[in-house]
Amino acid sequence: MQAIGVVESCFKEKFAIPRQPGLTPSAEAIVRLLPPYDKPDMVRGLEQFSHVWVVFAFHGTADQGWNPTVRPPKLGGNKRVGVLATRSTFRPNPIGLSVARIAGIETDDGVRIALTGADLLDGTPVLDIKPYLPYADAIDDAWNGYADDGSLPLLVNFSPEAEVTLAALADQYPKLRDLICEVLAQDPRPGYADDPVREYGMHLYDFNVRWRSTGHEAIVTRVEAR
Ligand code: SAH
Secondary structure, eight states: OOOSEEEEESBOSSTTOOSSTTSOTTOEEEEEEOTTSOOGGGGTTGGGOSEEEEEEEOTTTGGGOOOSEEOOGGGTTOOOEEGGGSOOSOOSSOEEEEEEEEEEEEOSSSOEEEEESOOOOTTOEEEEEEEOOHHHHOOTTOOOGGGOOOOOOOEEEEOHHHHHHHHHHTTTOTTHHHHHHHHHHTOOOGGGOOOTTOOEEEEETTEEEEEEEOSSEEEEEEEEEO
């Protein structure tokens, strides 16, 4: 198999990408088809669908191999389950699967499929794209097992300094503030570390977003150009 496209994403590093798509509807990504697949014919009719499945390679972790069991963050990071009972990136075949909303399709110069809500790292190689078919893919009586922990989202607040920076960026990056809120509400801190003094940083678009967290709140301290 070879990549048919590559992802340009607002998520420039793995840290702070949500655990699944749909948790951050303001996240923007573009799948740019690669030659010889970059033909308008390849996506003819795709505009009739609201969402797509993206099948991709976990290129950012593929060199770290795999394990028969993993410790999902949802279980507090201390209980093991089989890799096939998880959506871990450390799989025998490092293949990812994400559903995302189609925001637009451009075919003037190559082919670019704009997506929202995708949990994809910048540079992700795309192996396949298929339309999402609600009549077959949406299952009303399905359940989540251990992945459903019912934890509440964090409240997200901004320092006056961060608000000033975001206001100045609003024209060029209209979704940045909402994106920060959605990402931090998921509490991306590793291993439930609860250190209210520690400042964390994440790379969104061309910015380093700095924040602190207490148990129930995240405060964005600064948004800096990188
Ligand atoms: N929805 C996918 C991914 C779930 S795991 C699936 O179920 O297969 C979610 C994690 O994938 C995120 O935390 C992000 O850090 C990671 N991720 C996204 N794109 C990646 C890539 N190209 N390489 C490695 N990890 C990636």
